[in-house]
Amino acid sequence: MSVFDGFVTIALWSAACVFALSLGMMVLLLVLRTVAVARRRHLATLAAFWRARFAGAGGRLARVSARDAFSVLNFWNDAVRAAAANGDAPLDAGPLFAVAVSQDFAGLALTLLRRKDAGDRLAGLTTLGTLRVRAALPAIDASLDDVYGQVSLAAWRAAVRIEPVRLPAFALAIARHTDWQAREVEEVLREIGPEPISAPIAASIESASDAEVLRVMRYLILCEPETARTILRRVLAAREDPEVLASALRTFASSMLAQDRDVVRPFLAHPIPFVRIAAIGAFIPVCVAEDRATMLALLTDGNSWVRYRAAQAALDCFSAPGDESDLRSEVVDPYGRDAITQVLAERSAASLRGFLRDEIPPPRRSSAPRRKANDLRVEA
């Protein structure tokens, strides 16, 4: 037998094996589909049953099997989120809490937390945090540095809920974690409230690198204004990184006081355009008549976005309704005038009619022939 014949024999057997594998996958697909149909039906029944119980409906509660633990805890977590969004009564006073206690959801959550699947762990952590199960802290601690950002944030959220003294560590974790979604961190911080988070957030900024400061500083808008102002003044005085400065100025805009004008003013002449833009934004709330010349000078800036922001600021600070065109005629620079014209047009468009959902064209039922995406006739 030649080498080539040997190859052919190997190829023959490989082909047979791979073909059998394909057939096996086809059968698996059909099995999966059958199981999925049954599973979906089961989940629909489960959802209807548990959602009714969470809403307070009476009746005997069935024991939750390990197989259904993930789904039932997800239903419960969703119900808790919906109740929180609606501003309903505190959790420990309603049927949600009663069901969770009577069915030992904490035990189920701990079971999920021990599993490998990230989704299971996330569902378990969310439940444990909501129920504030102190006994679960060692298990929760093991997930604080999970490879999945959602899971580690859920673990920190649960830990902070159970032990609020961990807030300083949480603030440091915010600085460290690049994989946490800002809006989710915001949700956690809002839940805790401005007073408890202010000092830890401020402390974490003091010792952080520029990249870390960037990640944490934005949350100062959720802290107490006085703490935020103190920290921001320090950052603006001590740091040089343009991104940090711009971020600090943007954050400053929401809490600035008149006495901070001198802190911000130098940044109106910063060499980096995005720092100047942020400085203009911060300056708007405290702008006074004597700043008029400075602001109008920015309308001649070489960067179009600076001119645009300066036009917004000038119109906000120095023109009363109806006399906006006076300001426009005062500006000699044609680019600056264009910027004012644009901002005026934007404002008139926005004030004509706000966005209303029912102004979207009426529903149109359509199918494939609706548009001829495949019509390749090219226009002559």
Add this chain to the structure above:
Amino acid sequence: MTQTIVIVIELGLFAYFVALNAVYIVTTIVALLRMPAFVRLRRADPVRYIYSPFEVPVTILIPAFNESAGIVDTVVSLLEQRYSEHEVVVINDGSTDATLDILRERFALERFPEAYRAMLPTAPIRMIYQSQTHPYLRVIDKENGGKADALNAGINVARYPLIFTCDGDSYYSPDAVQCLAEAFSRNPKTVLSSASIGVSNACEFEDGRMATRRLSSRWIVRFQVLEYMRAFLSSRMGWAPINGLCIVSGACALHKKDLLIELGGFRTDTVWEDMEMTLRVHHFMRAERRPYRIAYTPFVVCWTDVPDTAAALWSQRVSWHRHVSECVTIHRDLMFGKHTGVVGGLAFPNLVAAEWLAPAMVLFGIAFGIVAAYLGILSWYSQVVLLGLVFALALAVCTAAIVLDELSFHTYRARELLTLLAASLLEFFGYRQFVSLANLSGIWSWLVGKPLRGKPGTFGWRLPRSRPPPSPSG
């Protein structure tokens, strides 16, 4: 001597196709391992629509050339995005039909004195309009310059730091922007983010949203559904974790505006713009030694019609493959280049071998078989065995992609799954060879510099922009 040459050629072709399918099998295995975590994490942490000042605002660009039939639906589906802050900019690229009139009427457009900033050069702008009913909808009317030029004009007026590029003839789910933007929020190195695209032929839409999912009754569409499954669920899920995505579809991509401007915007001298931009991002970031990531999420957030006639498919594939030819030559330095990492060492060579050269290899294999048979030097037994192995490997990849979809999304009903399985067998008999011929024609048109149909800047404009990578050849 002749026999030895025949054996060498046979073994060479065999090794090529096995290697090509092996890459697909590896990416499919990676996808099978990663997908369950994605799906269950999403179940445990569903997308919630809460206004947050911490979400990075997004500008949605919709380039439109003669899209009068579907533009309103597309704009509506994008206006209804559930995202904290976004604006929609439609760029009418010199349409000769009623696209602009329809937009003007449906969204009450008024002329707007925008202080236009031409950071990127484009064809002349005629007028900028602002909707009086939707404050965050603007329309740019410009002279025709092609999709890339239209996108560049959109970048010039974009107010927000992230740019979502899309097509005027696709549908977008309400969480499309949210899904793509999540990658930027979770990883600061992200510069480009994309998601899966679904085939919408025969599906029904209501108010810009998918109402009924259905598999088309046309086989040519079914074969393309399989291609999309392989491309988005198997291939991209496999390449994404090693930052090796060589193509991010222009129909559904979220870019960092700063980087787009730094790169000089989209190239207007190539047939398409998406693959070129993806490779340029790799090339630039690797050369500059900057950390970056091109993210991918497997959830289908965009639906598009695929060609349902052979002529349409032919034109589409000719233009796609011409673009692949342009890209591999423009970015040839990426191949095993210094500091090009996994892209230069693995992903780009795979693009060249598995996508660019595949049609030539397929047709060479067929031609070789015919000539060898004619000369009587073909070993029929070995030929059948080798073809059988390639067929079996490609079938395994295809079936795995269907299993992946069923495991994750349950997109199709039981009968449709059976139809897809049948399609996975049938596509080897005619469809793949047809696509290979079209691709080869694309290489030829690039080689001879033949202009594609239509006037410059409009060719291929009405083709769906969602590009799957090639089928594993068989």
